[in-house]
Amino acid sequence: MSGQERWRRWLVLALLWGVAILFLIPLLWMLSSSLKPTYQIFETPPRWIPNPPRWENYSEALTTLPFALYIRNTAVITLLTIVGHLLSCTLIAYAFARLRAPGRDALFVVMLATMMLPYPVTMTPLYVIFNRLGWINTILPLTAPAFFGSAFYIFLMRQFFMTIPRDFEDAARIDGANTLQIIGRIMAPMAMPALATVTIFTFQATWNDFLAPLIYLQRPELYTVTLGLQFFRSTYTTNWAYLMAASLVTTLPVIVVFFAAQRYFIEGITLTGVKG
Amino acid sequence: MHTAASTPRPRRRWLPVRRETLTFYLLISPWLIGLLSFTLIPIVASLGFSFTRWDMLSPPEPIGLRNYARMLDDRLFWQSLSVTVHYTLMYVPSELIGGLLLALLMNQVSTRGIRIFRTIYYMPSVLSGVAFVVVWMWLFHPEAGLINATLAMVGIRGPRWLVDPNTALTALWIMSLWGLGRTAVIYLAGLRGIPRELYEAAAIDGAGTWQSFLRVTLPMLTPTIFFNLVLSVIATFQTFTSAFVATNGGPLDSTLFFVLYLYRKAFQEFQMGYASALAWVLFVIILALTLVIVRSGRWWVYYEGEDR
Numbered sequence: 001m002s003g004q005e006r007w008r009r010w011l012v013l014a015l016l017w018g019v020a021i022l023f024l025i026p027l028l029w030m031l032s033s034s035l036k037p038t039y040q041i042f043e044t045p046p047r048w049i050p051n052p053p054r055w056e057n058y059s060e061a062l063t064t065l066p067f068a069l070y071i072r073n074t075a076v077i078t079l080l081t082i083v084g085h086l087l088s089c090t091l092i093a094y095a096f097a098r099l100r101a102p103g104r105d106a107l108f109v110v111m112l113a114t115m116m117l118p119y120p121v122t123m124t125p126l127y128v129i130f131n132r133l134g135w136i137n138t139i140l141p142l143t144a145p146a147f148f149g150s151a152f153y154i155f156l157m158r159q160f161f162m163t164i165p166r167d168f169e170d171a172a173r174i175d176g177a178n179t180l181q182i183i184g185r186i187m188a189p190m191a192m193p194a195l196a197t198v199t200i201f202t203f204q205a206t207w208n209d210f211l212a213p214l215i216y217l218q219r220p221e222l223y224t225v226t227l228g229l230q231f232f233r234s235t236y237t238t239n240w241a242y243l244m245a246a247s248l249v250t251t252l253p254v255i256v257v258f259f260a261a262q263r264y265f266i267e268g269i270t271l272t273g274v275k276g
Numbered sequence: 277m278h279t280a281a282s283t284p285r286p287r288r289r290w291l292p293v294r295r296e297t298l299t300f301y302l303l304i305s306p307w308l309i310g311l312l313s314f315t316l317i318p319i320v321a322s323l324g325f326s327f328t329r330w331d332m333l334s335p336p337e338p339i340g341l342r343n344y345a346r347m348l349d350d351r352l353f354w355q356s357l358s359v360t361v362h363y364t365l366m367y368v369p370s371e372l373i374g375g376l377l378l379a380l381l382m383n384q385v386s387t388r389g390i391r392i393f394r395t396i397y398y399m400p401s402v403l404s405g406v407a408f409v410v411v412w413m414w415l416f417h418p419e420a421g422l423i424n425a426t427l428a429m430v431g432i433r434g435p436r437w438l439v440d441p442n443t444a445l446t447a448l449w450i451m452s453l454w455g456l457g458r459t460a461v462i463y464l465a466g467l468r469g470i471p472r473e474l475y476e477a478a479a480i481d482g483a484g485t486w487q488s489f490l491r492v493t494l495p496m497l498t499p500t501i502f503f504n505l506v507l508s509v510i511a512t513f514q515t516f517t518s519a520f521v522a523t524n525g526g527p528l529d530s531t532l533f534f535v536l537y538l539y540r541k542a543f544q545e546f547q548m549g550y551a552s553a554l555a556w557v558l559f560v561i562i563l564a565l566t567l568v569i570v571r572s573g574r575w576w577v578y579y580e581g582e583d584r
Contacts (some may be wrong), residue, residue: 012384019378020396026454027400028413029422030560044419045429092307111307115565116316118514119537121559124324124551125318128341131332179299208405215543226406229300230521233410240414247407258402262395264307265402269461 034058034244038078054241061232061242064248069221070228071250077142077213077224078206085153086147086195086200086227092149093157094183098169101120115151119211131165141216142209146202153198156268160194161187200261225250281455319559327545332546343553353554355529356537359445363533364512366449371508379492382460383467395465404414404455409521413438428533439521441530448518448531459504466500467493495578500576506569512538513562564567 028048033041037051062068095101096108130141168186177185188195210226217223223231232246258265301308326343328336347353373576382393383427400408415422416437421554425436436448470493476489519525525532542551 009384012381013447016381016385016389016393019381020393023400023454023457025422026411026415029415033414044420044425046420046422046425086305089302092535095300095303099296099303101297104300107304107308110311114311116510116562117315117508118558118562120516120538121562122315122318122322123557124538124548124555125322126314127542128325128332128548129313129318129320145310145314147306148314154307160297179303204402208403210406210520211539212485214520215539228412229406231520233406233413240417240420243410244414247410251403251405251407254402255399255504258399259395264429265398266394266461269458 013217026051030244030248034248036241038239038241057241057245059247061239061245064242065232066230066234067225067249070223070225071253073139073222074226075226076209077139078203080139080143081146082199083149083207084143085150085198088147088149089153089157089198089262090188090191090195090224093154093161094179096154097161098166099159109152111151112177115144115155123215124212136216137219137222139217139222142206143189153202156197157191157194160191164190173205193264195268196261197264200257200264201268204254204265206274224261298446307467309353322552322555325549326556328549329419330548332548336549339549344413344557347553347557348549352529352532352537356532356534359530359532360513360515360534363445363449363515364509366445367452367512368505368508370449370453370505371459374453375455375504376497376501378456378460379463379467383466388462394457394461398461399457401455401458404517406517406521408454409451412447412454413522416447416451439527440530441526443529444530446525448515449523451518451522459508461502463497463500466497470496498577502569502573503539506566509565509569510562513558 030221032048032050034057035050035055036047036057037050037052037054040047040050067241096104096111119124125143127136130136133140135144137140168190172182172186191200208226209224210230213224213227214230217227229243229250233243236242295331321511324557325336328339329343330336337482378397380396382390385393386564418424418434418436418439420439421576423437435443440442474492474496475488478492483491514535515533516539519533519536521533523531525536534554538551538554541547541554
């Protein structure tokens with residue numbers, strides 16, 4: 001029995017490592033290709049360790065197109081979106097979690113329903129609206145909506161607020177705090193894990209977003225990293241070393257944040273699950 | 277905003293209802309405005325647009341139901357619908373079953389092991405976006421790509437993947453499976469939420485591994501499966517980036533996804549009326565699919581009688 005148990009454990013581990021290696025190969029191949037001189041890129045059989053590694057690929061790839069600018073553009077959009085979500089979703093979620101008002105429950109159901117609404121359904125009319133406002137080729141269509149809340153994050157924060165005991169608020173209210181002070185000084189600090197989850201999910205989704213920037217940002221100086229990478233790919237289609245170097249650098253922020261805040265990623269998706 | 281504040285009078289724990297209502301609506305007012313201007317008005321407007329011919333330069337010209345009638349004869353409309361349905365039927369089951377298998381395997385090892393594997397499996401899914409696709413385009417390169425170069429080492433001549441209309445959709449499917457980790461992590465959380473006593477009780481009743489999987493694990497996991505199914509169908513129906521970047525719908529329209537076709541009509545050909553009609557068709561299809569899944573859930577999703 002014990003022998004059978006041991007055999008089973010080894011089999012499980014072998015399968016897990018097998019899949020893990022399959023999952024890691026594309027990343028390692030990306031890293032390896034990014035450091036290859038051109039003549040090694042198309043070498044068969046494939047060479048895993050570039051010899052000698054060509055670090056210039058990075059500086060050359062990143063200056064062929066102004067990737068520093070794209071990173072800055074993306075950072076600005078991402079930062080504004082995060083700020084917008086944190087401000088609006090905290091206030092809205094608090095209201096849904098704590099305040100009683102006629103119509104609240106019906107509105108909450110409406111909010112849940114909007115989470116299911118696919119973006120492509122509204123993208124055409126939204127373009128028409130933003131066009132009329134003169135917002136095409138500005139970052140406003142990508143950032144302004146964040147300040148009006150986002151159903152998924154409101155839901156996530158509301159669920160978190162519901163778990164906080166009311167005593168703290170009651171005490172503060174007795175001390176004369178108003179609702180905004182209660183949210184800012186008591187609820188928000190206690191909801192740090194939820195705020196962190198909202199921050200990193202927003203970061204990841206905005207940094208990787210492609211469809212919305214593609215629609216609204218047509219001028220190259222406004223490009224985000226995903227648009228820049230796509231432009232790079234369609235222009236320098238055969239220079240795979242450069243492409244891998246640029247891909248790696250533009251996704252590096254997401255990888256770093258993933259490792260730094262993995263806990264919140266895992267907690268966030270296990271709490272409700274979210275599209276990547 | 278300070279008008280919404282409560283009266284700073286000591287020992288008053290309650291607020292007059294009228295004031296609380298006012299505070300509620302003040303706090304959610306951004307969301308209400310957003311709901312109206314970024315969701316409700318656009319949806320209604322797009323229904324209106326769908327009955328017109330409109331290039332955004334001249335005023336919209338009402339044409340009744342002709343946009344919808346046009347779809348019936350539009351080969352590319354049917355092609356994009358067929359590609360999307362075909363792909364959804366390929367991807368959703370493999371994601372649900374593959375994710376479950378990975379989660380079941382992870383659940384067998386120690387907590388430290390789980391942490392390592394969870395990190396490895398989950399990482400690719402946070403990279404989603406253009407970089408994710410570009411890496412796979414390189415892996416799928418017909419001659420020098422890692423996949424075919426490795427196959428060549430053992431004497432197999434690999435398919436031409438993304439440039440062959442017969443294999444392009446399969447290539448996109450393999451690419452998407454790299455993002456399977458997210459689903460596996462959700463399953464893993466579901467698995468770890470199943471009370472141990474249920475397995476102990478099953479063991480006392482003489483159930484083997486397979487039987488306790490069928491009688492305990494699977495029923496207890498149905499809410500998670502249901503949740504993943506709904507999310508996966510909705511997300512797969514909206515596939516865009518991978519097809520746009522990797523194949524741009526080709527070769528021979530073999531990867532022309534519905535949203536890609538919609539994007540072309542709206543933002544490359546500026547046929548706003550027809551694009552709006554397509555958007556409404558997408559909306560109705562996704563709504564119908566979601567309703568069917570939710571309805572079917574009554575028959576196969578098991579909910580515990582108590583709150584968890």
